[in-house]
Amino acid sequence: MRTVRESALDVLRTRGMTTVFGNPGSTELPFLKRFPDDFRYVLGLQEAVVVGMADGYALASGTTALVNLHTGPGTGNAMGAILNARANRTPMVVTAGQQVRAMLTMEALLANPQPAQLPQPAVKWAYEPPRPADVPPALARAVQLAETPPHGPVYLSLPMDDFGATVTEEEDQAAQATAARRVEHATAPLPETVRALAGRVERARSAVLVVGDDVDASGAWESVVRLAERAGLPVWSAPASARVSFPHGHPLYRGELPPAIGPLSRALDGHDLVVVVGAQVFRYYPYVPGRYLPEGAELVLVTRDPEEAAKAPVGDAVVADPAATVQALAAHFPDREPYPATDRSVCAPQTVDGALPPGTALAAVAEGAPAETLWVNESPSNVPQFHEAARISTPGSYLFSAGGGLGFGAAAAVGAQLGAPHRPVVAVLGDGSVHYAVQALWTAAAYHVPVTFVVLSNARYAILQWFAQLEHAQGAPGLDIPGLDIAAIATGYGVRSFRAEGAGELTKLVRDATGQHEGPVLIDVPVTTELPSL
Structure with missing residues (x-):
């Protein structure tokens, strides 16, 4: 036996x-x-x-x-x-x-x-x-x-x-x-449900599409693009998105919605129908009260998660496979010529006292990274600047933690490179975030995993300083983290490390790191602090 x-x-x-x-x-x-x-x-x-x-x-x-x-x-x-x-x-x-x-x-x-x-x-x-x-x-x-x-x-x-x-x-x-055993999970929507939703989109004065993580995860990317183009719908990313689910260079793309109730509603002002695909309605934080939707607006959620449908505070819901539902919905609208991609260049400020503004640093990183890069991001205070610089426009190319807890980025980047060895992986990390999972550097070195770690160092938890402003909690201790030397720590773990103090140098270091397959590289980049806004 x-x-x-x-x-x-x-x-x-x-x-x-x-x-x-x-x-x-x-x-x-x-x-x-x-x-x-x-x-x-x-x-x-x-x-x-x-x-x-x-x-x-x-x-x-x-x-x-x-x-x-x-x-x-x-x-x-x-x-x-x-x-x-x-x-x-x-x-x-x-x-x-x-x-x-x-x-x-x-x-x-x-x-x-x-x-x-x-x-x-x-x-x-x-x-x-x-x-x-x-x-x-x-x-x-x-x-x-x-x-x-x-x-x-x-x-x-x-x-x-x-x-x-x-x-x-x-x-x-x-x-x-x-x-x-093999179990197929593909819950198709009822034809009458799709017809009814198409009718609501057609009758709406100004409909808008909001896409979430499950669009990318469920393979609904191309169907969502087709629906947006055929119906002429502007597209927002759901707040605090952990994946990219619509090409950021597309002329219909409007950006990521703010993650608070009142500001999110104001961002959708002027729309009378909000179609949400593959997202929670909505991932809110911090608490800024207001209307869930603009006055007179309606919402329909398409999700394969019945719990997500049940806990939404507003709107109707269709529980079905997002890819199948959006594909069927797009068939109700006439075909159109594809939209040309837009080219929105990033204006990069100059170095300030030896530190780069985050937008400048991220633009330099994006310039040096190959087109097929799989990005992992855990620099929470710089998410808008990251998306502006990277302009991700292919599915399966972005990972961020939906849970809000730090420690995902460095570890996930190592795993992502092992899971997709044919793609270069670039992890953009805050100097606070990287130390929640700093041991991942040893694994990357020990297994010769060619991840490029880019650490944006400003010696503080900038995202918490932003929350302190919003929550009127100025003076809270523990928000500054001076004295860290991540390059020295990485060297101790066996990772080749560099310090970049200029945009051109940073671009070259990223290009060189992503072009080799000999093991991990860490690039420490001093940056200034720019707090987010709602």
Whole structure:
């Protein structure tokens, strides 16, 4: 008879999940022993980094990521990153070792006493199999749940002595059959629903389209462009978008909506119908009260997430596949000539006291990066300047954390490069953000992952200084972070590091870094501080 470990590894092979992101502890060693040659283990030095790398890997590769954590303490360390993965709608199976079953009742050292409760509510499902033989089918079910829209992380607690137990031939075959199942998720809208929505767009005096992360994630990009062009709809990105879902160089594109109730409503003033595709209605923060919509305006949400439809504070909703719905909706409008791309050049100010303005720095980075770059952004105070400089106009080219917690960027960039090795990956990070996942630099160096890290250094949490103004909380401590030397730290982790003090030098460093495949490069860029505005 075969062991639980052998059966579980075959389940993972069947699902194509042979890359494991982990930080091992004693309770994980029975699973990892005699590690198979056809599997790849990617080591992170801290569990939040491990999950962040898996997050970026899954989003860049379009596959489900596999994570291996160390029982309760490892899960606790990873919780912020798991919350980000939940917000990012990332398909991910998180496994954690557990103490041997014989010592669970007494809660021996390293026992996780409430394994199904600890990761809640960050995961879609949390489970500890009741018998060793249930481990392989539990893995198979976990993958199915992670890949069911809305995608998200699931969690399995696996007692360490289960892997040496045996399964019968019938149990093994049943687990493999479960793993081999393929489930298609494509909920088509009713034809009458599409006709009714098309009629509302046609009758509207001034309709507008708002696109969110799920447009890019669900493959609805081209259909959304076709709908906008055929119906002549201006297009906004939903506030705090974690992906780019409409070409930013398109003449119909208007920018990203502000993430507060009153300002967002004012940005949509003049429109009487708001069609939202693949976005929450809406991702608000900070709280600035006002009307949810301009007076007299109506809203229709198209989403594949019934919970998203239920929690929207305003408007009607159609729960269906965004790509199928938008494609059907676009067919109700006559074809038009494609819109030509616009060319809006960025005016770059000069260096100020040895530091570049953020817009200047980001324009220099964008000039040096190849057209096929996959961008990862975690410089929250400079998001508008980033989008103005990068002008992303191809799907699957931008990752940002939808969860709002720092620590995603550096780790996700490493995972994204592993998941899409044919594309150059450039991570734009704040000097505050990078230190939430600084251990990711070691993984990049150890595995020769050719990520280009660009750190915008202004020695402060600028986004918090902005919030302090909005919330009348000036004088709060802990918003300045002097004395950091990220180039020296990166060098200590084995990453080649440079400091750029001019735009031309920065462009050259980015061009050189993205043109090589020898390993990671970090470029430290002193920048001035420009606080956002609503």
